[in-house]
Structures are given as structure tokens and as C-alpha cells.
Amino acid sequence: MTQSSAPVTREKAPLRHVLIVGGGTAGWMTAAALARLTRNGETRVTVVESEEIGTVGVGEATIPPIASFNGLLGIDEAEFMRRTQGSFKLGIQFVDWGRIGDRYIHPFGGFGVDMEAVKFHQFWLMAHAAGAKSPLGDYSLCTVAAEMDRFTLPGDDPRTVLSSLKYAYHFDAGLYAAFLREHAEARGVTRQEGKLVDVTLRGDDGFIQSVTLADGTVIEADLFIDCSGFRGLLIEQALGAGYEDWTHWLPCDRALAVPCEGTSAITPYTRSTARSAGWQWRIPLQHRIGNGYVYSSAHIGDDEARETLLANLDGAPLAEPRPLRFVTGRRKRQWVKNCVSLGLASGFLEPLESTSIHLIQSGISKLLSLLPDRSFDPVLSDEFNRLSQVQFEQIRDFIILHYKATTRDDSSFWNHVRTMQVPDTLSRKIELFRSGGRFFRYDDELFSEASWVAVMLGQGIKPSGHDPLVHTIDPRAVADKLAALRGIIRRTAQAMPTHDAFLARYCPAG
Ligand SMILES: Cc1cc2nc3c(=O)[nH]c(=O)nc-3n(C[C@H](O)[C@H](O)[C@H](O)COP(=O)(O)OP(=O)(O)OC[C@H]3O[C@@H](n4cnc5c(N)ncnc54)[C@H](O)[C@@H]3O)c2cc1C
Structure with missing residues (x-):
């Protein structure tokens, strides 16, 4: 991290440049929604992402409000479903949760x-x-x-x-990000490939002035959106927002994810089956089934978790199980100075009720309702942080x-x-x-x-x-x-x- 001594101007004037760091689901959802800012010709929106680092790529089950997000962007549902190999979701079937042998559906609607x-x-x-x-x-x-x-x-x-x-959707996360990228780029968002290696803060107020990429490119902006995933490159590593750890209530801290062949009818619901140290998801898509075991490393070893997952697939695995690690909790402040974090950079709640993509959507809608100008009135970030905290806790x-x-x-x-x-x-x-x-x-x-x-x-x-x-x-x-x-x-x-x-x-x- 670098400190700059450039003079600070915090005018009540529209944002000139919004930089989104990260091109996973969070980055491209944000870019697609903020593309409208480019319409007046005064504001540019850029996404920086690194193909080398890649994305987490596992968020594939959603809840009904996503339809209104797509509606707001003017996305045609049938085209979106076709392009993302999507299927419909009417709720989640929970198996073996209350007792072994139990089965119930948490449906959408009343x-x-x-x-x-x-x-x-x-x-x-x-x-x-x-x-x-x-x-x-x-x-x-x-x-x-x-x-x-x-x-x-x-x-x-x-x-x-x-x-x-x-209803809501199941979709292929990689195809969803690609679909949104096309949508955002067609509406004026610019993509920059590159790996962020440094962040420069202004000396007098600690706001982010610019980021530096591995090839030496320096990118300045007024508003920075941290969609860099668990790393929280800007919000945590540069601005030290702090993290509230909820592992004592939600002890699962690892997952293994693996796609497999679908062998029977595409079920219109997600399945969550409780296992000895966590639970296994099953998300049916048109071209495959997404599966994963979310588990607590304090209660089961990685090898046993892998065996359990592979022994409980509908069809042949289509890849090696992919390991993921996380700490459940939330960033104590999700908006700090001129940086707003969205997606995994803002916190993590395990995907038991498919809420992460919704939290991105809701963060974007809060940001649009509290869109700052270059003066960055702290009343806006305070309200954003208060609302986000309540929502994460609920x-x-x-x-x-x-x-x-x-x-x-x-x-x-x-x-x-x-x-x-x-x-x-x-x-x-x-x-x-x-x-x-x-x-x-x-x-x-x-x-x-x-x-x-x-x-x-x-x-x-x-x-x-x-x-x-x-x-x-x-x-x-x-x-x-x-x-x-x-x-x-x-x-x-x-x-x-x-x-x-x-x-x-x-x-x-x-
Ligand atoms: C096991 C598991 C299962 C999940 N299942 C669901 C689900 O069913 N439903 C749901 O709603 N959510 C689910 N989620 C959450 C969901 O996957 C995420 O909310 C969603 O994918 C958003 O991720 P992201 O874009 O914040 O981060 P990422 O996908 O990690 O993207 C981060 C981006 O930042 C870029 N980046 C990182 N470092 C740098 C750097 N130095 N320079 C440049 N770019 C950089 C990366 O290249 C990438 O583009 C799940 C998560 C996990 C872990």
C-alpha cells in the first residue's frame, strides 16, 4: 500500500470514474447495474479482473428477487435461461436435517x-x-x-x-458472469485485464486515490467498488474495515464443489442433505448437476469429506472436486471512505439458503439509493453500513x-x-x-x-x-x-x- 501527498478536492460534483475491482458474479452484476451511470457521458465505469486469479464460480442457486434485478436490467428471461443453462427453482428440499429420515421443502411463497x-x-x-x-x-x-x-x-x-x-433460478455461475459482462460492455462499461498489486491512499484523508496493476498501469477513480472476493483487496487489505467472525455459530469453514452428469428429470428445486459434519448441495442445471459438501474442518477431514461427496452424486463426476475455504462473518464496515465492498469481499454466509447473490443485488440497490457525489457525505456510508449489518444479521x-x-x-x-x-x-x-x-x-x-x-x-x-x-x-x-x-x-x-x-x-x- 502506498500513501500519496496529492491535494484533496471533495466537491459536490458527479462521479467521473467508478472502478470495480473483480469480475466474478459480484463484479459483473455491479457493472451491469451501474452501466446506466455512463449514459450521461460524464461517468466512466471500469471493471478490472484477473484471468490468472479466476473466480470462485460456485454461486448457482438464487431466490425470487433476482427476477426483479434482471427485470431492472431489461434482461429477457428465456434468453438468460438459455445462455446460462438455467433451470427453475421452487424452493429447497431439506433432507435429514431435523432427524435422519426427515424430508421437507422450504418453498418460495406462502x-x-x-x-x-x-x-x-x-x-x-x-x-x-x-x-x-x-x-x-x-x-x-x-x-x-x-x-x-x-x-x-x-x-x-x-x-x-x-x-x-x-420461483427463482439455478444457473451456471461462469456463464452468468459472461452473460452479464456482455450486457455491461454493450452499455458502455470498459473491462481491463490485469492483476492489482498496489493501492495508493491519499495522505490527508486516507481515501483510495488509485490502484496499480502488475504491468505498471495506474488507474485513478472517485469511487472504488471492491468485488475482489474473499481477499477484500481494497476494503480490508488497504482500508482495514475489520471482520466480525461468526464461526462459533456457523462452524462450517470449507467446501468441496464438483459438477456431475445429470441422469434423470431436472428437479425444480435445490436439495440440501445434512451430512455428518455439514451438508451437501445439489443444484440441477440443463447440462449438469452442481454438487458440493459444505463442512466443518474441526469435525471431519478433507479426505473423508471428499469420499462422502463423491459417494453421493447422481451421475459421473465431470471434474475433480474443488476445495474452497471461508470464514463466515461480515465486514464490520462494508463502505469505508470512497470504497464500497460487494459480494464475498463484504462477508460470507454459507449458501444454505442461497442468499449470497441476493446480498450482492441488495448491496447494489442500496448503493444506487445512496449514490454519492465526489464530496462523499459520511451520512451515506453510515446508512449503508447500518442497513447491511441488519440484513446480514437477520x-x-x-x-x-x-x-x-x-x-x-x-x-x-x-x-x-x-x-x-x-x-x-x-x-x-x-x-x-x-x-x-x-x-x-x-x-x-x-x-x-x-x-x-x-x-x-x-x-x-x-x-x-x-x-x-x-x-x-x-x-x-x-x-x-x-x-x-x-x-x-x-x-x-x-x-x-x-x-x-x-x-x-x-x-x-x-
Ligand atoms: C461453496 C460456496 C457455494 C456457494 N453457493 C452459492 C449459491 O448457491 N447461491 C448464492 O447466491 N451464492 C453462493 N455462493 C456465493 C457466491 O459464489 C458468491 O457470492 C458470488 O460468486 C460472488 O463472488 P465474488 O464475485 O464476490 O467473488 P469471486 O468470484 O471470487 O470474484 C473475485 C474477482 O476478483 C478478481 N481478483 C481477485 N484478486 C485480484 C487481483 N489481485 N487483481 C485483479 N483481480 C482480482 C478475481 O479474478 C475475480 O474476478 C457460494 C459460495 C461458496 C464459497
């Missing part, structure tokens, strides 16, 4: 319909207390369609059950829930996570739910009540009672409504094409 302002799952709890057997998933179109391997786009008519269908709690809510005692890993202390914010939610199935969503948190209910019930947290207000509605009317809902959801799912047939018609990748 369950049933609320009645007279009482939450639907309260009626389900009441019915179950009275002996009903149908699982909660029978009241979710996403769950029922996923179980039948069926998919279609949701209808426009809000009166139909089909309009309740929510998602962290939801992921910890999956580990805490288990009865598994078959390995040192499960004994550790089952008995660990969890954040108070999470304990409160679990206790409230245990007492009467109540849940409250704070501060626009990402995961809805339906998501929390799906995971809590799916992993065996049984409320000891239910909302007394359910008894203010005629029980026969409730029973009729439940039966009618189950029927219409099942019939709607049965009328959908298979996921394979839908992909072949809508977005065949060839």
Missing part, C-alpha cells in the same frame, strides 16, 4: 390463505391438534409442484392459485436456525450445533414460535413468516398451542376451506407441464 387476519398456519396447527394429518406443504403450490417435478410461469390473474407461484439468524433446530446426535458436529448458544435475536423467535406459533418480521427482513414457519415446523419445533383467535371462526368452515385449498393446489400442480417439458419449450440451452 402457505394457504389467512382468514380474518389470522395466519393460515394457525388453522393448520389447530387442525393438527385435532388429529388432521395433511402436511403443511400440501397448502403450498410451490411444494406440491416441486414434489411432482412440475413447473410453469405464474398466471397474471390474482384470483387464481397459480398466481401464488414464486439472514445469519435464519441460517443458524437450521442447525439449532435439530434432534440429531449422531456426530460431534450435530452435538455441537444442537447445544450451542445462539444469538438472542434468534432465541426470542424460537421461543415465541414454540409457545403458540407466533412470528414477527422485523425491519423488512428478507425471509418471510412462511419461510420461518416452514423451517421451524420442518425441523421439528412444535408449538405447544395456537392462536386462540382461530376459535372465533366456525371449525366446519375452516375444515371445508382446508380441504378445498388442498384440492385446488393439487389440481393446479397436476395441470402444469413437467419441468423438463417446460424448459425444452421455453429456454432450451442446446
Whole structure:
């Protein structure tokens, strides 16, 4: 790192140059979204990336808001799916989490319909207390369609059950970055190949003045976006933002990733199977299945993890398993001076609920809402950091829930996570739910009540009672409504094409 003594000018004038360091998913998503800044001819946007270093390249499952990100960029869905070998995702199937042998789906979208302002799952709890057997998933179109391997786009008519269908995508991460790169370059973003070797800070205020590449090229900018991955080249190595380590709650610190051949129908959901020291993902694409074992190195060796992964693939592996290491946590300040970090440079939460790409999207949208000028009013970075902290912590709690809510005692890993202390914010939610199935969503948190209910019930947290207000509605009317809902959801799912047939018609990748 170098210090400069050049004089500082912090005018209230538009940014002249935005430099994005890193061309992984974060770098190219950011470039595609910021390309609009180049329209007025005053601002340039550049991406520096190093082919030699490469990308992490494993983020392949998403959640529904990604469709609005694509929509904002004007991306055609069918073309995007074709180009990225994509498939559709209706939720995540969790296998062996609460107990070995358990299986449930955390679907997108909600369950049933609320009645007279009482939450639907309260009626389900009441019915179950009275002996009903149908699982909660029978009241979710996403769950029922996923179980039948069926998919279609949701209808426009809000009166139909089909309009309740929510979906996201699975895609090939390398193809996604290439697709976004083409999109961004066509809209005025410049790409510079090169390896960053030095960062120069201004002497008087410590802002980043420029970066230097291995070939000696010096690039100055007003705003620097650190998308350099786990390294955090600017935000941490140059600006020392600090890192809050959450390994004591989320002890998985390694992953092995391997693609394999797909051998049967392309399932419209991600699968997460709990293993002795972590969990294994299965992400079906049109041309292959992505797999990986996320594990705790304190509880299993790399060789055993590799054997477990390779023994549990649908088809022949298409590459050697690729090792990855990480420390779960977040950058204490994700925006420091004139540097904003996005993607892995800003922190890491394991991909159990496919949230990392969403965090990039949400970081970009916060940055656009708080876009600075050259004066860099600190009120903007303070707000960005506050909002990011809340969001990271809320998602962290939801992921910890999956580990805490288990009865598994078959390995040192499960004994550790089952008995660990969890954040108070999470304990409160679990206790409230245990007492009467109540849940409250704070501060626009990402995961809805339906998501929390799906995971809590799916992993065996049984409320000891239910909302007394359910008894203010005629029980026969409730029973009729439940039966009618189950029927219409099942019939709607049965009328959908298979996921394979839908992909072949809508977005065949060839
Ligand atoms: C095991 C695992 C599984 C995951 N699964 C999912 C998932 O299913 N869903 C999801 O949403 N997210 C997932 N993620 C997260 C997701 O992969 C990342 O959020 C996403 O890929 C963004 O990564 P990135 O662009 O920040 O970093 P990277 O992909 O690491 O990109 C960093 C970029 O910086 C460049 N760079 C680094 N150093 C230099 C240098 N010195 N000079 C020039 N350039 C440099 C690199 O070349 C690269 O272009 C997963 C992550 C892991 C580890």
C-alpha cells in the first residue's frame, strides 16, 4: 500500500470514474447495474479482473428477487435461461436435517390463505391438534409442484392459485458472469485485464486515490467498488474495515464443489442433505448437476469429506472436486471512505439458503439509493453500513436456525450445533414460535413468516398451542376451506407441464 501527498478536492460534483475491482458474479452484476451511470457521458465505469486469479464460480442457486434485478436490467428471461443453462427453482428440499429420515421443502411463497387476519398456519396447527394429518406443504403450490417435478410461469390473474407461484433460478455461475459482462460492455462499461498489486491512499484523508496493476498501469477513480472476493483487496487489505467472525455459530469453514452428469428429470428445486459434519448441495442445471459438501474442518477431514461427496452424486463426476475455504462473518464496515465492498469481499454466509447473490443485488440497490457525489457525505456510508449489518444479521439468524433446530446426535458436529448458544435475536423467535406459533418480521427482513414457519415446523419445533383467535371462526368452515385449498393446489400442480417439458419449450440451452 502506498500513501500519496496529492491535494484533496471533495466537491459536490458527479462521479467521473467508478472502478470495480473483480469480475466474478459480484463484479459483473455491479457493472451491469451501474452501466446506466455512463449514459450521461460524464461517468466512466471500469471493471478490472484477473484471468490468472479466476473466480470462485460456485454461486448457482438464487431466490425470487433476482427476477426483479434482471427485470431492472431489461434482461429477457428465456434468453438468460438459455445462455446460462438455467433451470427453475421452487424452493429447497431439506433432507435429514431435523432427524435422519426427515424430508421437507422450504418453498418460495406462502402457505394457504389467512382468514380474518389470522395466519393460515394457525388453522393448520389447530387442525393438527385435532388429529388432521395433511402436511403443511400440501397448502403450498410451490411444494406440491416441486414434489411432482412440475413447473410453469405464474398466471397474471390474482384470483387464481397459480398466481401464488414464486420461483427463482439455478444457473451456471461462469456463464452468468459472461452473460452479464456482455450486457455491461454493450452499455458502455470498459473491462481491463490485469492483476492489482498496489493501492495508493491519499495522505490527508486516507481515501483510495488509485490502484496499480502488475504491468505498471495506474488507474485513478472517485469511487472504488471492491468485488475482489474473499481477499477484500481494497476494503480490508488497504482500508482495514475489520471482520466480525461468526464461526462459533456457523462452524462450517470449507467446501468441496464438483459438477456431475445429470441422469434423470431436472428437479425444480435445490436439495440440501445434512451430512455428518455439514451438508451437501445439489443444484440441477440443463447440462449438469452442481454438487458440493459444505463442512466443518474441526469435525471431519478433507479426505473423508471428499469420499462422502463423491459417494453421493447422481451421475459421473465431470471434474475433480474443488476445495474452497471461508470464514463466515461480515465486514464490520462494508463502505469505508470512497470504497464500497460487494459480494464475498463484504462477508460470507454459507449458501444454505442461497442468499449470497441476493446480498450482492441488495448491496447494489442500496448503493444506487445512496449514490454519492465526489464530496462523499459520511451520512451515506453510515446508512449503508447500518442497513447491511441488519440484513446480514437477520439472514445469519435464519441460517443458524437450521442447525439449532435439530434432534440429531449422531456426530460431534450435530452435538455441537444442537447445544450451542445462539444469538438472542434468534432465541426470542424460537421461543415465541414454540409457545403458540407466533412470528414477527422485523425491519423488512428478507425471509418471510412462511419461510420461518416452514423451517421451524420442518425441523421439528412444535408449538405447544395456537392462536386462540382461530376459535372465533366456525371449525366446519375452516375444515371445508382446508380441504378445498388442498384440492385446488393439487389440481393446479397436476395441470402444469413437467419441468423438463417446460424448459425444452421455453429456454432450451442446446
Ligand atoms: C461453496 C460456496 C457455494 C456457494 N453457493 C452459492 C449459491 O448457491 N447461491 C448464492 O447466491 N451464492 C453462493 N455462493 C456465493 C457466491 O459464489 C458468491 O457470492 C458470488 O460468486 C460472488 O463472488 P465474488 O464475485 O464476490 O467473488 P469471486 O468470484 O471470487 O470474484 C473475485 C474477482 O476478483 C478478481 N481478483 C481477485 N484478486 C485480484 C487481483 N489481485 N487483481 C485483479 N483481480 C482480482 C478475481 O479474478 C475475480 O474476478 C457460494 C459460495 C461458496 C464459497
